[in-house]
Amino acid sequence: xxxxxxxxxxxxxxxxxxxxxxxxxxxxxxxxxxxxxxxxxxxxxxxxxxxxxxxxxxxxxxxxxxxxxxxxxxxxxxxxxxxxxxxxxxxxxxxxxxxxxxxxxxxxxxxxxxxxxxxxxxxxxxxxxxxxxxxxxxxxxxxxxxxxxxxxxxxxxxxxxxxxxxxxxxxxxxxxxxxxxxxxxxxxxxxxxxxxxxxxxxxxxxxxxxxxxxxxxxxxxxxxx
Amino acid sequence: xxxxxxxxxxxxxxxxxxxxxxxxxxxxxxxxxxxxxxxxxxxxxxxxxxxxxxxxxxxxxxxxxxxxxxxxxxxxxxxxxxxxxxxxxxxxxxxxxxxxxxxxxxxxxxxxxxxxxxxxxxxxxxxxxxxxxxxxxxxxxxxxxxxxxxxxxxxxxxxxxxxxxxxxxxxxxxxxxxxxxxxxxxxxxxxxxxxxxxxxxxxxxxxxxxxxxxxxxxxxxxxxx
Numbered sequence: 001x002x003x004x005x006x007x008x009x010x011x012x013x014x015x016x017x018x019x020x021x022x023x024x025x026x027x028x029x030x031x032x033x034x035x036x037x038x039x040x041x042x043x044x045x046x047x048x049x050x051x052x053x054x055x056x057x058x059x060x061x062x063x064x065x066x067x068x069x070x071x072x073x074x075x076x077x078x079x080x081x082x083x084x085x086x087x088x089x090x091x092x093x094x095x096x097x098x099x100x101x102x103x104x105x106x107x108x109x110x111x112x113x114x115x116x117x118x119x120x121x122x123x124x125x126x127x128x129x130x131x132x133x134x135x136x137x138x139x140x141x142x143x144x145x146x147x148x149x150x151x152x153x154x155x156x157x158x159x160x161x162x163x164x165x166x167x168x169x170x171x172x173x174x175x176x177x178x179x180x181x182x183x184x185x186x187x188x189x190x191x192x193x194x195x196x197x198x199x200x201x202x203x204x205x206x207x208x209x210x211x212x213x214x215x216x217x218x219x220x221x222x223x224x225x
Numbered sequence: 226x227x228x229x230x231x232x233x234x235x236x237x238x239x240x241x242x243x244x245x246x247x248x249x250x251x252x253x254x255x256x257x258x259x260x261x262x263x264x265x266x267x268x269x270x271x272x273x274x275x276x277x278x279x280x281x282x283x284x285x286x287x288x289x290x291x292x293x294x295x296x297x298x299x300x301x302x303x304x305x306x307x308x309x310x311x312x313x314x315x316x317x318x319x320x321x322x323x324x325x326x327x328x329x330x331x332x333x334x335x336x337x338x339x340x341x342x343x344x345x346x347x348x349x350x351x352x353x354x355x356x357x358x359x360x361x362x363x364x365x366x367x368x369x370x371x372x373x374x375x376x377x378x379x380x381x382x383x384x385x386x387x388x389x390x391x392x393x394x395x396x397x398x399x400x401x402x403x404x405x406x407x408x409x410x411x412x413x414x415x416x417x418x419x420x421x422x423x424x425x426x427x428x429x430x431x432x433x434x435x436x437x438x439x440x441x442x443x444x445x446x447x448x449x450x
Contacts, residue, residue: 116360117342135341136427138384141364159363161386166430202361205391 006033006193009085011076011093012040016047018091018110018185023054025186032193037083039076041095057083063095073098087192089185090147094124098149105199107147108192110185112177114159115143119152129170129177140164140173142181144188146199155204157188157197231258231418234310236301236318237265241272243316243335243410248279250411257418262308264301266320282308288320298323312417314410315372319349323374330424332372333417335410337402339384340368344377354395354402365389365398367406369413371424380429382413382422 010019019038025031038051043060051058059079066072077100080088088099090109099107111119111128118131118140132140141161148154160180164173191197196207235244244263250256263276268285276283284304291297302325305313313324315334324332336344336353343356343365357365366386373379385405389398416422421432 114339114342114364115362117339134427136381136429137340138368138381139339139366139386143363156361156363161364166428202359203391204361 003032003193003195006189007036007084007086008033008189009037009039009080009083009088010035010051010091011088011097012038012045012047012091013042013094014045014047014092016045016050016091018089018181019047020050021182022089022091022186022189023050023056031186031190033087033189036085037080039079041093047092069096069098072096077103087189089189099147105146108144108157108185108188109147109152109154110142110144110181110188111152112140112142112174112181114139114141114161115145115152115156119143121151123152126170126174129173132164133168133170133173138164140177142177142184144184146204155199155202157191157204157206158184160184228257228418228420231414232261232309232311233258233414234262234264234305234308234313235260235276235316236313236322237263237270237272237316238267238319239270239272239317241270241275241316243314243406244272245275246407247314247316247411247414248275248281256411256415258312258414261310262305264304266318272317294321294323297321302328312414314414324372330371333369333382333410333413334372334377334379335367335369335406335413336377337365337367337399337406339364339366339386340370340377340381344368346376348377351395351399354398357389358393358395358398363389365402367402367409369409371429380424380427382416382429382431383409385409 010022012019022031026033035056038056038058040048040060041063043062048058061075061079063072066075072095076097088103088107113119113128113132118128123131139161141159143159144157146154146157162176162180191206194210196210198205198207235247237244247256251258260281263281263283265273265285266288268287273283273285286300286304288297291300297320301322313328313332338344338353338357343353348356364386366384368384369382371379371382387401387405416431419435421435423430423432
């Protein structure tokens with residue numbers, strides 16, 4: 001009756017702190033996933049070093065080698081298809097990529113604000129927290145969402161909230177939000193692994209219990225996704 | 226050493242539930258304010274009935290009697306000036322009004338979302354919660370802010386958060402947010418009454434303790450506002 005661990009592909013461009021967090025949760029037994037592939041858009045990303053250190057399969061798909069987004073997307077999709085992941089987790093992946101239609105509802109990302117605030121094109125890294133502080137909000141947080149064709153726009157899975165304090169800098173706010181990110185992303189992936197996420201338009205329903213692995217007559221396992 | 230109660234003017238257009246909440250907090254001793262004036266933009270607003278029932282001074286300043294926003298603003302400002310309020314609380318006031326410059330930092334409003342999400346022109350009443358549900362956010366809340374020249378845009382004083390649930394309707398979400406609104410608005414006004422709010426650009430600093438009523442040599446009471 002046990003599900004096999006989720007086959008997870010991780011896409012990154014940088015130091016791989018999000019990857020490391022997922023590895024840590026898998027090691028701790030709080031995330032039932034197996035990272036089958038790490039793709040980096042940069043051959044020199046430190047995230048690749050971390051991945052190899054943990055014995056993970058790594059592939060570098062340099063953005064520079066493709067002359068446009070379409071060609072790059074094709075390259076990424078071809079690579080993914082070879083490994084047949086159940087879920088693709090963006091983990092600090094800095095380039096636009098259009099996933100193949102069969103990955104709809106199976107690509108996740110995390111953003112360090114309460115979407116729809118402080119998100120979209122140009123809002124990444126410290127700029128998100130600079131914008132939140134410049135606006136003067138009293139709460140911020142993070143958002144895990146499914147990826148669609150717009151920046152930071154797909155159906156929202158989880159949001160976690162932090163206070164913004166009077167002495168905050170972008171760095172101190174980023175650190176407070178990062179603590180929530182480290183909980184939220186593995187939690188969302190685990191819910192997916194348990195088959196407990198259903199996309200209903202823009203609403204992501206979180207099922208109270210894991211659906212049975214026994215398919216109903218005529219039914220198809222995981223069809224509700 | 227006791228401060229005199231805050232002289233509060235309340236502006237409304239409708240049933241006055243926000244006014245009633247402020248009256249209840251004053252009666253309960255959790256808000257050190259005296260409502261010196263209730264202005265309604267509609268002569269038949271039920272908020273006026275509530276106000277009179279509690280022996281409050283009421284004035285109807287019908288929007289229809291002024292032919293443009295400028296004229297209406299002048300009318301409201303003249304009325305306010307006669308009563309010299311310390312603070313003006315918008316409480317379901319549905320018309321645009323430009324307060325006189327000497328009221329800068331002394332006009333508050335509350336909005337039933339986490340600004341900057343689901344706010345601005347067209348976002349009022351049930352529409353705010355409809356928009357939040359249509360977007361699929363997992364958290365919403367309310368925001369108390371100082372009023373500036375743009376809709377729902379001035380410096381933010383307090384924000385309180387609620388979860389959005391799978392079975393929510395605009396009405397059920399509105400009710401959950403309203404519970405927080407009933408706490409947040411009197412809390413913000415009380416902080417103002419205690420002299421604990423300082424506007425620093427778009428950031429509203431909340432002082433830990435009430436400033437002394439004894440002015441420093443050469444100082445002016447409340448000058449920091």
